[in-house]
Amino acid sequence: MHVPVPAAALKHTPKQQLALSVTAALRVAGPDRAGQPDKLRQTDVMRRTGMSRSTLRPLVDTSDPSKRNPDLATLHKLAHAIGVPLAFVLMTPADWRALVKAIGSISDHQVAAHGLATDALGGPALAEAVLKKCKVHPERPPLGAVHDPQEIKRLDVRNEWRRRCSVVMAALAQPAARGDRKCFADLTALAAALANEMTPYNPAPDDCDGNAEGPCA
Incomplete structure (x- = not known):
């Protein structure tokens, strides 16, 4: 299924989107104030992380002209100060x-994954098997329809x-199961469901080129 992206969202660079996310989190990441969330001040972030003001500024200012990009250690410190895993800070x-x-x-993906997972667990390819079991992959033109070459190409890509x-x-998620069959099946189901929802309606052919660095390369 294609997930439409609002035009406004496309105007943000990755750096700007990070700043928007960090700013939104900081507004509510402070200590409770009479039952209401309060902001986590930049001075508190600097104290908790040891960051300098010049390091923190580009992370919270969408208009900052600096060309510097934060390193992974800096982002990890910031996420820890906010109180969430780094992956969630980076999400768009x-x-x-x-x-x-x-x-x-x-x-539906869980039912399929639990039916397919064995005591041997399996590997990342199980996620594609789950999609096939759910009959959402691969997509084919309707039976009896005139097959437009361009449409066939789009579906193939x-x-x-x-x-x-x-x-x-699945390769990213499955190791977290640590041998637990139920957890393994659930993580595989999540990987399959996410892949299905993340698939663009009309992906660029280069995204699936073996030499390309596409979204899932």
């Missing part, structure tokens, strides 16, 4: 929408994008 609005949609459809994304997401 489109990522959050895909996550919500994946959660909404995960029950879309199918490859989904396949590739599903196995990469």
